[in-house]
Amino acid sequence: MDHLSTALNHAQSLGAEYADIRIQKTTRETIFLMDLSLKNTSMNIEHGYGIRVMKNGAWGFAHSNVFATDEVKKTVEKAVKVAELSARIKKGKGLVLAHERGYIDSYSTKIQIDPFKVPLSEKVDLMLEVNKTLLNYAKIKRAFFMLDIYNDDKFFASTLGSVIHSNTYYINPMISATAVNEKDSQSRSFDEGGYGAGWEHVLKMNLVQKAVQIAEEAIMKLEADEPGEIRRRDLILDPNHLGLTMHESVGHPTELDRVLKWEADYAGVSFATPEKLKKYRYGSEIVNFVGDNTLSFGLATAGYDDDGVPGQKWYIIKDGILNEYGTTRDTAPFIGENMSRGCSRATYYYDFPINRIPNLYLEPGKKPLSPQELIADTEDGIYIEGRGSFSIDQHRVNFQFGGDMFWEIKNGKKVRPLKDVLYKSSNPEFWNSCDAICDDRYWKDFGVTNCGKGQPPQTARMTHGAATARFKKIRVGGSK
DSSP states (O other): OHHHHHHHHHHHHTTOSEEEEEEEEEEEEEEEEETTEEEEEEEEEEEEEEEEEEETTEEEEEEESOOSHHHHHHHHHHHHHHHHHHHTTOSTTOOOOOOOOOOEEEEEOOOSSOGGGSOHHHHHHHHHHHHHHHHTSTTEEEEEEEEEEEEEEEEEEETTSOEEEEEEEEEEEEEEEEEEOSSOEEEEEEEOOOBSSOHHHHHHTOHHHHHHHHHHHHHHHHHOBOOOSOEEEEEEEOHHHHHHHHIIIIIGGGBHHHHTTSOOTTTOOOSOOGGGTTTOBOSOTTOOEEEETTOTTOTTOSSBOTTSOBOOEEEEEETTEEOOOBOOTTTGGGGTOSSOOSOEEOSSTTSOOEEOOOSEEEOOOSSOOOHHHHHHTOSEEEEEESOOOEEEOTTSOEEEEOOSEEEEEETTEEEEEEOSEEEEEETTHHHHTEEEEOOGGGOEEEEEEEEEETTTTEEEEEEEEEOOEEEEEEEEEEOO
16 A cells, blocks of 8 residues: 555656556466367466556556565656656647546455366366367367456555555356368357356356257258358347447447547547437437446446546447447546546556446347247348357448357248358448347346457457347348
C-alpha cells in the first residue's frame, strides 16, 4: 500500500492533474495435450505496476516490476515526462476526463475450487481420458485438448481517492477432434470460450460425454455434402456461434475509440458514428444488445474497470436502434457524455488501458419459443453451431462467417449434416433480418479470451450471450 500513496503523492507534486497506479499480478497456467502426449505445461507470472498521469490535457504512462520507493518515483517521473511531451502536440485543449468519484472496495470472482491448487496430475488425467475417448473412434486421427487457467490479482488507486482490490479468475477447456478418410479431413470442436469460475466449472461440464458428441459429429462431417452455390436461405444460429458474430459486428463497432477513429488496428474503424445515435436502425425491433459488466461469471466482470469506474449495465442497441457505446473516461466527453460506462481495460501491468468491448449479449425473445419450434417454422434453411472462420471489412460493415457444425433444414426438419458452409452479409442487413429469438430458457453465455486490439497489441476477455435466433434470407453457401 505504501507504493500506491508514494506514486500518487509524487505525481501530484510534479503537477499531474490526475494520476493512478495499477499493481497487477497475472498468473496463467496452460496445459496442452495432442493425442495421448502431453506437449506443454507452463505457468507464467507477470507482476509489476503501471502508472498513468494526466498533465496539460495529455496522458503519460510508464511501468516497472521493481518494487522499491526510488523506482516507483522514477516511474512516475517517466510518466510525467511522457505526458509533457504528448501535450506539445495535442489538439485544442486536449483530453478531458469524464466525471468520477473515488471508491474503496474489493471484488473477487466466486470460485469454489482454486484451479491453481488442483494437482497437475489430476488435470492431465482428465484430459487424457477425454482424448482417449476421442481416439476410440477409428476415423479420429487427431485429438487436441488445451486447458487455460487465468488469475488477475490487482490493486488500483487514484488521486480521486480510490483504493480498489480485484481478484478475478477464468478457466477454459478446449477440445478438438479431426476425422480423416481417403477423401477428406474434418474437425469438430468444443470450446465455450472461458468462464469466470474455478475448477468446479470443469467438473460440471462432463467433458468425456462431450468428447463422444464431437467425435461422432466430426465423422458425420466427413460424409456430409457441401451446400452448393451461394443463395439466400434462412439461417438459424446457436448461441455459441452468435457470440463471435456479435463480437465482430456489434461489439467492436460500438467501442467509442474505434468510432472516433482513435483505433484502426485489427480490422479498422466503425460505421456506427455519433450522428447515428438514437436514430440509426441497427437491427429489427426484437434486437436488443446489452453491455453488462456486472454479469455473473462474465469475463469482463471485475467490479471496476482500469479507470476505477464501477461495472454497469446498459443498452447498446435498444429495440433495434443504436442507443449507446462502450466508453471510457477519456472517450465519453467526445460525444458529450459526462460519465464513463466503465470499458477501460489493460491486459498486463505494462499495458496502457484502452477502450474494450464489455460483456455483451443479445436479450432473449419475449415470447415462448424453443429451438425445435423455430426449426419447425423454417422451410428452407441452415442451422449453424459453434464458431469458425470470420472476416470483416475496415468499417465493420461487410462480413462473412463460418461455423463448426451445419445442418440443412427442409420443411421444418433437420434433414442432413453439411460441411464447409459460409454466410455473407452486412450491417445493417443481417441484424435487421432477425425475425425470431428463442426465449430465456435457451439463453446461454460464452466467453472470448483472445480479443486482439491496439499497438502494441493487447488481448482482452469478455462474455457474450444469446438464445438461438433466426435470420431471414441471408446469402449462404459453400466455402469452396
